[in-house]
Amino acid sequence: MKKSKLNKEEILHLAKLSNLTLTNDEIEKYRKQLEETVEYVENLNELDTRKVEPTSQTTNLTDVFFKDGVENKRGLSQNEAMKNAKNKKNDYFVVKRIM
Amino acid sequence: MFKPVIGLEIHAELKSKSKMFCQCSADYFGKKQNSNTCPVCLGLPGALPVPNKKAVEWAQLIGKALNCRLNRNSKFDRKHYFYPDLPKGYQISQYDEPLCSQGYVEINQKKFRIHRVHLEEDTGKLIHSGVDTLVDFNRSGVPLVEIVTEPDFDNAEDVKRFLEELHTIIRYLGVSDADMEKGSMRMEPNISLRAIENGEEKRQQFELPAYKVEVKNINSFRFVKQAIEYEIERQKEILERKETPAQETRGFDEKKQITYSQRSKEEAHDYRYFPEPDIPPMTFSREYPDSIKVPELPAQKMKRYMAEWKIKEQDALVLTRDINTADFFEMVISKCKVPSSKQIPNPNQSIANLIINKKIATTMPVEEFAAKAMELLQPKKTDEKALYILINQLIKTNPKVAEDYKKGKTNAVMFLVGQVMREMKGQADAKIVREQLENELKKR
């Protein structure tokens, strides 16, 4: 079954939402790949799920919380936090001005 | 004719000890940039967010105080958008199963409906400088409660009063500083105008206009009012030209008191919400909402002051605007034993006056304040003999006043009352002084 057809505009919209710049070749490449992915997921439509409760997670857990309180074990120092940043200045992360 | 349709979104940062989904400190204020993070709030791959129980309870407390239904089932969702203040590329928020829904706030017998109250995480802070935008993630992940109203407002004044009441309520609950200067409470009105033909109002009442203008991040009640008033005029002008205002996000320029288009913020409002797979859903028992205890709220306190202590309405309002003032007042009342008398028919009202008029500094400890108040409210003991001598002396030295009084200018006596009070350095009861003076004057 081949129902889902993705067009170029949809790929460009998704690229924009993800802040990606695509070449013409890439647009066609991702259009095909994404189409295949969507088609694959559509296989699920063949299952009869009328009696299955919708769920959004698979662990069967509910109500997992922590008790309010500061715990620094996993905290990162300023140095650690900034370590892998490509662009930084005075211990700030830097991006091209957005406003 | 046009009628404004206004709804509100309000964000309040919770003052929990730790952040929403990790145990970094939620108190980021004044800390060195990027020194208050961990893999979770920095959005590093593989980090697992776990919700803060207290933040959930406090969001529900706010919801309950706003007369909302606390939902038995609730979950978190991912809201996707691309912005440098958001390290993960999505914000953990709530979409179709918020913690609380369908409440209301009543102000002057008018009900303003609350659509929902939900929980999310705050973003990092951006500083625009030269060609750069600098990012500090210390605030990233601080619990943020979002309160959304129905579009029930049709004027800026109601909006201002609603926001003031909401601010007071949140401060009473003790769950947020709601400090607008520091940005821990932020307000976003959305405004549009509905065309009304004569008699057509009823039919169109439930239809919302085809566009909506959102004004972002305003940090004072006065500015919200100004922004709304400006928008109403701006949109009216466009509509009168038979055009439709653009659906957009606008900022507010405090100096010029105008709103301006912020196109960069609205590139693509396609948030692609989906359930946060890393956080199991939340469930609450039928009895659970009873365990969330709402303290006495400002409106109830005000009513109680008027009913129980016979405080004047305006004064009860002033005393209840700030929880600290209200607490102070109540503690002073409990410590002051002042009998009511002819001079002081309602000691409670007199204490209220002392606080409101700042007759005694309210910065001192309650005990000290109460002692001073009792001293001030003590019926004045009048030295009758000294008073008699003084009065006769003054009448003698002011023959003109005595004459005026005899001619029927009874107000002339007030001059002598003033003189007596001054001579006796306030150690006399003005009422008695006046009685005595009039007695003596009549004898002449």
Ligand SMILES: [Zn+2]
């Ligand atoms: Zn953290």
